[in-house]
Amino acid sequence: MGALIWTELKVLSRSVEFLVVTIAFPMVFFLVMSEVFGSDRAGGLDMDTYMMISMAAFGAISVAFAVGPRVGLERQAGWNRQLRLTPLPGWGYVAVKMAVAMILALPAVLLVFLSGLLVKGIELTAGQWLAIVLSCWISSLPFAVLGLLIGMAVKPESAQPLGLAVYLPMAMLGGLWMPVDVLPGFMASLAKVLPSYWLAEITRDRLTGVALDPLGVGVLAAWFLAALILVIGLYRRDAARV
Amino acid sequence: MADTAETDAAVNLKGLHKTFGEVRAVDDLNLRIAPGEVVALLGPNAAGKTTTMEMLLGLTTPDRGEIELFGRSPRRAAADGLVGAMLQSGGFLGEMTSREIVQVMAAQYPKAMKVDDAIARAGVTEYAKLKYSGLSGGQKQRTRFAAALVCDPDLLVLDEPTVAMDVQSRQEFWAAMRDYTTGGRTVVFATHYLAEAQDFADRVVLMRHGKIVADGSVDAIVAKVDGRTIRATIEGTSAELLAALPGVGTARLRGEHVELHCSDSDAALHALLAEYPRARDISVTAMSLEDAFVALTADEPVMKEV
Numbered sequence: 001m002g003a004l005i006w007t008e009l010k011v012l013s014r015s016v017e018f019l020v021v022t023i024a025f026p027m028v029f030f031l032v033m034s035e036v037f038g039s040d041r042a043g044g045l046d047m048d049t050y051m052m053i054s055m056a057a058f059g060a061i062s063v064a065f066a067v068g069p070r071v072g073l074e075r076q077a078g079w080n081r082q083l084r085l086t087p088l089p090g091w092g093y094v095a096v097k098m099a100v101a102m103i104l105a106l107p108a109v110l111l112v113f114l115s116g117l118l119v120k121g122i123e124l125t126a127g128q129w130l131a132i133v134l135s136c137w138i139s140s141l142p143f144a145v146l147g148l149l150i151g152m153a154v155k156p157e158s159a160q161p162l163g164l165a166v167y168l169p170m171a172m173l174g175g176l177w178m179p180v181d182v183l184p185g186f187m188a189s190l191a192k193v194l195p196s197y198w199l200a201e202i203t204r205d206r207l208t209g210v211a212l213d214p215l216g217v218g219v220l221a222a223w224f225l226a227a228l229i230l231v232i233g234l235y236r237r238d239a240a241r242v
Numbered sequence: 243m244a245d246t247a248e249t250d251a252a253v254n255l256k257g258l259h260k261t262f263g264e265v266r267a268v269d270d271l272n273l274r275i276a277p278g279e280v281v282a283l284l285g286p287n288a289a290g291k292t293t294t295m296e297m298l299l300g301l302t303t304p305d306r307g308e309i310e311l312f313g314r315s316p317r318r319a320a321a322d323g324l325v326g327a328m329l330q331s332g333g334f335l336g337e338m339t340s341r342e343i344v345q346v347m348a349a350q351y352p353k354a355m356k357v358d359d360a361i362a363r364a365g366v367t368e369y370a371k372l373k374y375s376g377l378s379g380g381q382k383q384r385t386r387f388a389a390a391l392v393c394d395p396d397l398l399v400l401d402e403p404t405v406a407m408d409v410q411s412r413q414e415f416w417a418a419m420r421d422y423t424t425g426g427r428t429v430v431f432a433t434h435y436l437a438e439a440q441d442f443a444d445r446v447v448l449m450r451h452g453k454i455v456a457d458g459s460v461d462a463i464v465a466k467v468d469g470r471t472i473r474a475t476i477e478g479t480s481a482e483l484l485a486a487l488p489g490v491g492t493a494r495l496r497g498e499h500v501e502l503h504c505s506d507s508d509a510a511l512h513a514l515l516a517e518y519p520r521a522r523d524i525s526v527t528a529m530s531l532e533d534a535f536v537a538l539t540a541d542e543p544v545m546k547e548v
Contacts, residue, residue: 083350
């Protein structure tokens with residue numbers, strides 16, 4: 001499994017588009033949008049810090065939705081069929097894909113935080129930085145599975161558009177581009193069932209001293225499990241394919 | 243005795259059925275391959291060769307029937323690293339180099355060959371560092387061969403392995419294969435090239451409409467299609483007249499060139515010479531594998547009763 005993860009990372013790191021568009025874009029977004037929103041406060045934080053966490057969450061999601069749909073290409077090429085002839089078990093394949101998405105989410109998150117520290121001069125304690133990195137990273141796990149789900153559910157040519165159709169609304173309704181308070185009431189309540197909202201909210205709570213919200217953890221876990229069950233089902237369907 | 247022999251088989255397929263919609267891709271197929279045998283699966287398109295191979299590898303589930311490789315399920319055999327395969331439907335990612343592909347495959351097995359050994363054996367060394375997407379069809383096939391080989395399998399399953407290769411690559415490929423099978427390894431391959439089956443296989447299994455229509459050595463298959471071919475140059479005749487001669491099954495006429503597939507070539511030759519004393523360039527040959535192939539896999543029987 002290690003060799004497979006390593007090879008995938010190597011292959012992806014050769015793609016400049018992937019590195020720039022997926023991993024570096026959220027940082028650029030953050031720098032631009034924090035200028036736009038100026039110096040208001042939101043959610044008990046100054047706007048820069050608020051947007052930094054939103055964009056780090058957005059970055060983790062972007063990576064997951066860029067990596068997962070690639071499974072569609074692999075299915076088309078027959079790579080997964082080839083792997084099925086090896087001792088690699090089915091769960092191993094799913095685990096490799098999730099691991100790759102998670103590993104690549106980390107630099108996207110770190111770049112946003114680093115630009116927050118170096119460009120925006122956001123001051124946090126070392127413990128706080130560590131807490132938001134870990135929180136943002138671990139909470140993005142449901143998205144690693146969701147991206148994979150999209151790659152497995154549809155044809156490769158539909159995976160990219162479907163990925164966008166899921167992740168853009170999720171980012172917007174989850175309050176990653178603008179604070180949820182700005183959204184109309186029903187949208188704000190819709191946000192509470194989205195993993196994107198809780199990914200950012202739980203991470204922001206690390207700075208405002210709010211305890212870990214059981215509802216948030218529950219929503220994230222529910223999305224993770226539901227997506228995982230579907231992924232396993234689709235993998236089995238693929239394996240039993242004609 | 244029978245039981246031991248059964249579990250010892252490299253491949254044991256019993257009563258396999260597979261239907262795709264209305265089409266019976268594989269219809270009650272029984273096949274037992276002993277360790278060390280090199281078996282060619284021959285047949286026209288849609289004969290069920292690929293489906294048989296995919297079921298054998300556990301990639302496709304049969305509707306009915308049993309599959310055992312070395313006495314275990316296909317999945318178990320794969321997990322034990324006993325099986326290497328080159329599939330038509332299996333493929334690699336274009337962004338990976340040949341070497342990376344073989345390396346990743348090797349890493350899945352507890353006891354794999356050295357990556358460079360597999361690459362050298364398959365003749366991939368020269369372009370091992372190039373991306374798979376930029377390789378020619380033949381180079382891709384050889385990369386796939388290296389990937390199938392690297393686990394040092396006891397059973398190698400190859401679906402049309404030389405399909406995109408030129409003549410020289412094809413020869414090199416089979417030379418590498420011969421080298422590999424001297425160690426007593428079992429090989430099952432599907433091919434469209436009769437010459438490959440003839441040159442390389444110990445045993446030929448002919449399939450048509452999902453069934454085995456002939457199974458044996460090349461000689462045995464040819465002998466199964468009883469008869470010989472008479473070729474001659476004759477002026478002023480017709481295919482109908484020739485077909486009416488005693489002992490002749492079918493007759494073909496191209497210009498003055500006559501080809502008679504005979505059930506009794508002696509009788510046919512006597513009659514031919516009596517009727518056409520000026521016939522020249524006469525030859526009588528046993529059927530080639532190609533003739534046998536056509537005879538055994540054609541929808542209409544070639545050998546008609548006269």
